[in-house]
Each structure stands twice: as C-alpha cells, then as structure tokens.
Amino acid sequence: MKHLTSIAAGALLGLTALAGPALAQGSNTSLTIVREVDSDRYDPHRSTARAASEVIFMMADTLVSLDHDMSTIKPGLATSWTMSPDGKTYTFKLRNDVSFCDGKKLTAQDVVYSMKRWIDPATRSPVRWRAGKVDDIVAVDDTTVEYKLTAPFSELLYQLTQSFAVIMDKANVEALGADFGVKGFNGTGPYCWGDWKPRNEFRLKKHAAYKWGPPIYENKGAAQIEEIVWKIVPEENTRLAAVMTGQSQVTQYVPYSGLSQIRANKNLKLVDSKEAFWTYFVGFKIDKEGVNDPAVRKAMVMAVDQKAIADNLYFGEVEPAYSYISSEALDWNKAVMPIKTNVEEANKILDAAGWVKGADGFRAKDGKKLSPVAYGFTGSTWQKLMEAIQGDLRKIGVDLRVQLFDATIAWGKMATQEFDMFGMSFPYISAGDALNLYFPSANAPTPNRMNWKDAETDALLTKGMTALNDADRAAAYGEVLKKVHEAAVWLPLYHEPMKIAASARLAPFKAHNIYGCGLYKGLDLKFVR
C-alpha cells in the first residue's frame, strides 16, 4: 500500500511539474483565446458567423478600417481614397509595401479579384448586398483601384471595413479551390494561417513582415505575440475557469454570472467598450390580426420590463434596450422618443383601443382573443427571454404563446407568415446598416419579417443610401428610425455589451466591436510580465 501511495503521489507531482510552468506563468510568446464555437470554414465570402470574422480579421486586411468609436473610417490597405462628385466612383490608393504571408506582394489586381469574387453570384455569398450595386471594379495601376457603382452607396466605406471585404490572394484561392479557408488562407494580416483543427483549435502565427496595420493601434509594426491559439471550449463555466486559472489569457465569451468574479480577481481585468452594437429584440408581424393594431404593439412594448430582464436574467451586465439600435451607433436620431416601461399606461392604451379583459384575465376584441404566437430559437437565451416577456404581457392581459425551434428550422419557420412575433438579435455598425437590412419593403418576408411595407420608408432608405454627405445620410436614416419607433414595429430587449476578460499580464488594450469581434486585429496584444 505504501508503494501504491508513493507511486500515485509521485505521478501527480510529476504531472504537476509538467503542467506547472504553463499554469503558473504561461508562455510569453503564445496567447490562448477561448471561445464557444468554431466556424465551418474561413472563407470571407461564405462564412458569415462571428466565429469566422474573429480569425479572418487577424489573417487579412481590408481597404479601410474602422476606429474604436465605430464611426470613423481610417486607412487600411488603402492610404487614401476619394469619392466622385456623383458618389458613384470610389478611387483607392493602395500602399505599395504590403505582402501576403507567403511573401508575395499585394497588387491592385488582388483587390479587384477579391471584390469581384464577393459579388459573383457563383460565390453565393449571403452578404453580397453589402458590396453595394457594383458596376465594375478596375485596377487603374498596381496601386490604384476604382470601385464603380450604379448608384451612390453611402454605407460603402463602412461595409468595406467588414471581414467580408478582406483582400485575398487570387492564386491561393484558385489553388485551394473548395479547400480555401479550410486548408489554408494566404492573407496580408498581422497573423498567418498556422494550423486549423476544426471544432478544436486554430493556431495563427505572427506575420513578421507586417507593418501596415490600421492607425487605430499604438503598435505600428508586426504583432507582438508569436502565436495566437483560438481554442474551442463549449462549456461556459470551463471558459470562465480557464481564464481565471491563466490557461486562457483572453476571452469575450464568459458568462455574465462570472463577470463579478473576474472584476474581483487581481490577476485579471475586464476590458469593455460602450460602442457595442448587438441588439436583441422581438419583432411584430404588423399585418397579422391583433398585432396589426398599433395600440396593441405599443402597449406590449410598454408592458415589458427591460430593466428587470437585464437585472434578473443577465445580472445587470447588459444594457436594457428601449431603442432598436444603440444610441451610440452612427446616425442614431436623438429626436426618437423610445417607449419606456409603464404597465399602468399600457393597460389604459388597450382599454381605450377596445381590448376588453375577460374572466380568464386575457383581453379580446370583437370576439378575438389577444393571443399572439411568438417564434424563437431553442436554447437558454430565448427560452428565458420569452418566458420573461410572456410573464410581463400577462399583466396587461395578453396571452403570448411561445414556440421555439432549433436554429436549423427556425430560419425557415421565420420566413413564413405563420407567426405574429419573432425573437432575433443582430450586429450592426450603423443605423443604415440595420435599417437597410430589416425595413425595405423588398426585403419582406425575410429579413423584413415584420412585413413593414411603406413607400416613404423605402424612399428615405434610398435617400440615406445614396446620400453624398454625412448630414443628408443621417437625416434620412434618422427619419426612418423615428417612423419605425413610433409605429412600435419592434420590442427592443437589450443591447449586448462588449466585455473582454483578459489576463493582467497583458498590456492595456482597447476592445473593438466590429461585427462583435472584440479583439479585431489584435495588434496591441502583448505580454508585459
């Protein structure tokens, strides 16, 4: 027995000794980032998941970049750009010192190829519309690209900051074919493709020649960490424990319940940003019986207690939403008067509109019970949210019936006309980005699942999209925001914050919010101890 005990103790000590250096100090050359899910591939035009964008931003660059304020366009691969007076032609001057990870020099032809692949119907990119109505894209010379549109597109520069618009190496894309973004990716980013083990980890290696990072970073040279490991850890508490023990040095995927522990841990810090643009909402299908009454919609919005949801479901870590987009977002209209929680007033509105409470406590009008059907996604997020909403709506006599579907079915179900309300969340960079996706008449029944068909809205959206200056664009989008808020087309729930848990061993860095990717290009990431 003594032998056994000695052997066991020896083995544990040995293993601990092996693990010791990694656990106690960690490596100063390798950074491990834990996250929940992996992407199916890393093809910028075919991968729309945030999980793909997080890595693509590090492996590749865009013509222009977005500042931390989420509204200022800064240089990227292009040092400068001009817009023609009619707003239809953008001319980009490229840096002439950019090279791909394999050492090949970047030319304007690579830019043309990347952009044309994005809009090519054969690519089947679900985000092709973000490129605008393209007439042609041409390389004037090796460092000049002309981006020609058939109509002005005021959002173009913002869209060109997204991961869908990164510049790729034509030869690499063609050589890899269907394996592009699966077996390799030759980008110009601060990190290069190392080794991808799907659903396990993605290793990125430092791009030593890199010196063309966006000017938003203090670091103007190559990345300051040799290797970044994006590791998949599906369990949220395991991710929390991993960052608390130093096995991971950065993550934005910690449960809200664990943020207080991170704040209290002297070995960790919480890096956050107020310009976080990811909003959760419930939309109304405004032509369905019951919710086609604006009074009903307004009363329902008024009945839901967003603050209680934020406090009770999310430990006060999210921002209650009373507006459809964050008030920090570009082109937010300060004149919009969001609907605040007021159950008493909501009841009065329904009484005045002729919706009478029955013996069961639920309202009806002309023999029709106010009992809308809401569709949502399975999983704890929407289940908890819908239960909270259901409870709040009972207070005003609305019998909400909730049906949740697996994500593979939910998208199809939400393309139908079967439901009265639906739950959704979305990232955006500006008012125009959000409004042009959800509110054009032509986008019904999906993504305009509300069936919001309004000629004035369409005209304003077109005006905003084709505006030639910031003021006109903001005015047009501001009008749309006011119009849809007054019509109570959505029930906003909360704005998801950007909170990154990071090791105190890392130098101070700023959180970004582009497409929900908190680390963006990761150029300021470096260990100080």
Place this chain on the structure above:
Amino acid sequence: MLNHIAQRLAMSVPVLLGVLLFGFLLLQLVPADPAAIVAGPMASPELVEQVRKDLGLDRPIFVQFGIYLSRVLQGDLGVSLISNTSVIAELGEAIGPTAELMFACLVWAVPLGIALGTIAAVYRGRLLDRIVIAISVAGVSTPVFFIGLILMQYVGYHWGLLPFIGRGGPLWSAEGLAAIALPALTLGLVFIGPIARMTRTAALEVLSTDHVRTARAKGLSERAVVMRHVLRNALIPVVTLIGLQAGYLLGGAVVTETIYSWPGVGRLAVGAILASDFPLAQGAILVLALAFLIINLIVDMLYAVLDPRVDKHG
C-alpha cells in the same frame, strides 16, 4: 482460435446493422431539417425544397436508409453538412485523441484496480479491505460528469495543478501528458471500482483453493503466493470485466470529452447531434459502436488465451 474469432466476427454483422438502423432512425426524430442547414439561413423555401430533393431527403425513409447502407458498405460515410468535409476525414482526426484518452485511462486504472482488489482480498475484513470497498462503491456509483466537475473545480481551478481545456499536444510531450491527466483521471476513477471489486472476489475464491494452500505449505512467501498463484488465476474474470467496462468507457468518454473540451469522437458526436449534422453524427455513432465491438472481440481473444477451455469448447 480462428474459428472462435470468425464466429465472433460473424455475430458482429447483425449488431452493426442494428446500430446503423438505430442511429439512422434516431436522427429522424431530431426536430431539425438537414436541407435547411445546407441551404443556409437566408435561403428561400423553394431553395430549401430543391436542396431536400438534391439530397434525396424527399424520398421514403426506408429508401433513404437503403441508400445510406449501400454507401456505408462502400466505405462512404458521406459529407458533413456543416463543414462540407468528408465524415471519414473528420472521424480520422478525432479517433486519435479518443484512443489516447482510453489508453491513458486504462494504463493507470487497470493496474491500480487490480492492486487494490488484491490488497482487499489479502486483508479481507480488515480496515484496508473496507477502504478499498468504499472506494469501489464510490467509483461505481458516482457519475463521470460529477467526478469530472469536482476534479476540474479543485485540481484544475482552485489548486491550479493541471490544465483542463483540451488536448495539449502528443501524448509523449510534457504539454500532452499534463493536458490528458485530468480527463484520464476522471475516466479512470470510474473504472477502478468495478475492477477492484471483481479482483477482490476472484482473488478470494482462488485464495481458498488447494493449490494456494499447497504453495504456502511449500514455504513460499505470501507475496510470492499472491503474485504467482493467486493473481494469475484471478485475472480471467477480471480481463472479461475490463473488456466490458472498456466498452462502457466510451460512453464515459463522450461526457469526459465534452467537459474537458477533448477533441475526440465523443465530443464530435455531441457537437454533430447538437448541430443536426446527420452524416457526421451517424458516422460517430458507427465508430463508437465499432470500437465497442472491437474491444469485445479482443477480450474474447484474450479470454481464449488465458483459459484454453474457451478455445476448446467455443
């Protein structure tokens, strides 16, 4: 011996067919639409229907199963709906880590289980025996996920002794060894209980036999008696149990791999089922069933080696 193996192999065929049918039918019950997954979230209903037709998902279930079966027989497990890569390639990546985990578990749990069982038998009725029985009962009755979470909470998190976020590298590297320690410890703790109990029972039986009494009468030391005459004879039922339990370990590995983010077949199966990736889920289920059958086949062969009567009488 060859006849015995052939007989066992023949018996595996209907079992595998049953597994294929069960896995296929089970996934039909999942409330998800593979056509919608392939078509993508922005696809129109018409496109989804077109994809359904292209994939043959609009055909009767028995026809779909027939096509699936014929493909499997040709070694084609299909393509993952999510990653669009070959299921065999995906499984190939995941089998190694699962095999590593099984090995790392068995390599310490089997000797320790046998040792504890033997000690309990030798010290029957005394404190050591009771401690071993208590450990065995605790091991048998504690769910693997609970052991995993407790170890992660204390060994990994509070005491910061070992890592717990997936594979750290090859098993022969320092990082690899450290990373596999906690998952292997978790699985092993479930495993040693039954082995210790079976070893104790078998050893007690052998200890009371005539040849052990004779060995003692010859003046052999107690240590020699136990090692040479007791353990060897007591191992036959233990080996059978190890085989059976190793099969069940695969189930435990699914849970362990999920808790520790271990990139094996178990986690692949869970991920595939959650993502409604039907071909990958079916492939993973098939691999786990195959592993179970192979382990049992090896045990049968070992049993025949240890006990020649099996070979003689089938």
